[in-house]
Amino acid sequence: MKFEEYTGKTVFVTGASSGIGQAQAIAFLENGANVFGFDIDERGLLSIDQKYGARFAYSIGSVCKKADVVQAYEGAMAKFKQIDILLNTAGVLDGFAKTLDTDEDLWDKIMNTNIKGTYFVTNAILPQMLKRKSGVIVNMASIAGLVAGGGGAAYTASKHAIVGYTKQLDQDYCREGIRANAIAPGAIQTPMNKADFEGDGEIAKWVAKETPAGRWAQPSEVANLTLYLASQASDYIHGAVVPIDGGWIAR
Numbered sequence: 001m002k003f004e005e006y007t008g009k010t011v012f013v014t015g016a017s018s019g020i021g022q023a024q025a026i027a028f029l030e031n032g033a034n035v036f037g038f039d040i041d042e043r044g045l046l047s048i049d050q051k052y053g054a055r056f057a058y059s060i061g062s063v064c065k066k067a068d069v070v071q072a073y074e075g076a077m078a079k080f081k082q083i084d085i086l087l088n089t090a091g092v093l094d095g096f097a098k099t100l101d102t103d104e105d106l107w108d109k110i111m112n113t114n115i116k117g118t119y120f121v122t123n124a125i126l127p128q129m130l131k132r133k134s135g136v137i138v139n140m141a142s143i144a145g146l147v148a149g150g151g152g153a154a155y156t157a158s159k160h161a162i163v164g165y166t167k168q169l170d171q172d173y174c175r176e177g178i179r180a181n182a183i184a185p186g187a188i189q190t191p192m193n194k195a196d197f198e199g200d201g202e203i204a205k206w207v208a209k210e211t212p213a214g215r216w217a218q219p220s221e222v223a224n225l226t227l228y229l230a231s232q233a234s235d236y237i238h239g240a241v242v243p244i245d246g247g248w249i250a251r
Helices: 019-030 043-055 066-080 104-132 153-176 191-197 202-210 219-229
Strands: 010-014 034-039 056-060 085-088 135-140 178-185 241-244
Touching: 010 019, 010 066, 010 104, 019 034, 019 043, 019 085, 019 219, 034 043, 034 066, 043 056, 056 066, 066 104, 085 104, 104 135, 104 153, 104 178, 135 153, 135 219, 153 178, 153 241, 178 219, 191 202, 219 241
Parallel strands: 010 034, 010 085, 034 056, 085 135, 135 178, 178 241
Antiparallel strands: none
């Protein structure tokens, strides 16, 4: 998928070291954009940096820590001067733990990463978008933000929060040149889901069987959707949550 409009634009991606975040970073780089990656793990960022050089930069840190977020934002601005597109992709799973199996530490870890981290990064980057009256934000929700069964108590709650946050974000700032939407992935084969494929892979096989499309998706498919949602072609899409789930919700 090719979009010439991204040449010279700058994209800030959280969770860019692996999985969907890494696929998004590469997709925008392949379309001519500058990309700034932010993640707690440097390994995947180094591999991107080695290939794309000057159009890619990154910062190591946690979306849960405001100081790390500010440092990353300042690094991106120093390197690329502005941020046109924000992809809030970083997130963690909760192992499908029910509420009675979710201790406070797990609850806080999920909420701090998935929703508070999105809040921290958005609030760091949004002001410079508002100054230019131009900016696109794509948050990472999940089918767990739309229905039960896509995660445990904490994960499902956090992704429902992302859905509400995205809708309110767009409602509050759309008349000031900001467009916010969310993506709701279903079964995407990423390092986060590695355990499902271990051993005989029975869990992965069951998920594929239960998905109407009959398979898992690859991170690049979510990245392609992101390219569209961040583009001028989707300028009239506001506050939407777009599933990419192989028909899971439609069941």
